[in-house]
Amino acid sequence: MSAGAFSDDKVVAAAAKIECVLVDCNWGQAHKDLSDKYKIRGYPTVVFTDSDGKQIELMTDRTAAALVKQITTIADKHTKGVTYLPSWEKASEAAKKEQKLVLYFFVGSDKDESAALKAAIEDDSLEKLRESFVLVRMKVDPDAADCKRFEILDGTSPLLLILDPAAEKPEEKPLMRVTGKRDAEQLKQMIETVLEARK
Amino acid sequence: MIRFALILFVAAFNQDGGKMPWKKDPVAAIAEAKKSGKPMMIFFTSQG
Numbered sequence: 001m002s003a004g005a006f007s008d009d010k011v012v013a014a015a016a017k018i019e020c021v022l023v024d025c026n027w028g029q030a031h032k033d034l035s036d037k038y039k040i041r042g043y044p045t046v047v048f049t050d051s052d053g054k055q056i057e058l059m060t061d062r063t064a065a066a067l068v069k070q071i072t073t074i075a076d077k078h079t080k081g082v083t084y085l086p087s088w089e090k091a092s093e094a095a096k097k098e099q100k101l102v103l104y105f106f107v108g109s110d111k112d113e114s115a116a117l118k119a120a121i122e123d124d125s126l127e128k129l130r131e132s133f134v135l136v137r138m139k140v141d142p143d144a145a146d147c148k149r150f151e152i153l154d155g156t157s158p159l160l161l162i163l164d165p166a167a168e169k170p171e172e173k174p175l176m177r178v179t180g181k182r183d184a185e186q187l188k189q190m191i192e193t194v195l196e197a198r199k
Numbered sequence: 200m201i202r203f204a205l206i207l208f209v210a211a212f213n214q215d216g217g218k219m220p221w222k223k224d225p226v227a228a229i230a231e232a233k234k235s236g237k238p239m240m241i242f243f244t245s246q247g
Contacts, residue, residue, distance in 0.1 A: 020221050024223070025244065038243070052233060081235075
């Protein structure tokens with residue numbers, strides 16, 4: 001990569017979708033097991049793998065734009081399960097870039113309700129719908145910046161927000177606000193209604 | 200002279216991880232990827 005690619009804001013934003021691992025081989029003196037596994041012949045070398053460590057490909061182009069594309073393609077194709085980003089800041093940035101909405105899951109202290117809502121969000125029947133969103137998840141903490149931003153004061157029940165990051169003040173006009181547990185079918189209908197209204 | 204310049208270039212290049220959220224403990228990072236289901240970008244470098 002060029003010296004600037006790893007400092008490019010778009011590359012850094014895309015990197016939230018993958019695990020970024022730096023292996024300092026100390027000129028062959030350290031991490032020899034990993035170097036052998038991925039047949040490293042020189043430095044620097046960037047290897048992309050799936051979550052089990054199986055090599056997918058090497059970095060193909062050193063420009064920032066190409067690296068963003070490669071990271072995004074690999075993340076979309078090889079991420080297992082449902083991926084959540086950790087904050088509104090990261091999610092809104094990614095959602096703007098991908099022209100998606102943000103689905104924000106605030107996990108409440110009621111474990112049963114939160115687990116039920118999580119199961120609904122991650123249900124296979126919503127797989128296609130989830131492609132319209134960047135997902136965020138955080139435990140309700142009234143002191144956290146995102147809880148203050150979205151005025152999440154009661155941390156008992158889980159809460160789900162659908163937000164348009166392109167809106168002027170998305171926190172003031174959520175497209176959907178659901179408190180408490182829902183099953184997958186209920187959630188699917190709600191999300192479809194939101195998406196239908198935006199067409 | 201050229202060899203010296205090349206060494207300096209390679210050293211500087213290798214150490215530039217930019218602003219990326221690198222995890223520098225590979226064992227922990229690989230375990231985290233497995234847990235989260237995220238693919239990995241592994242940057243092999245030599246800073247030692």
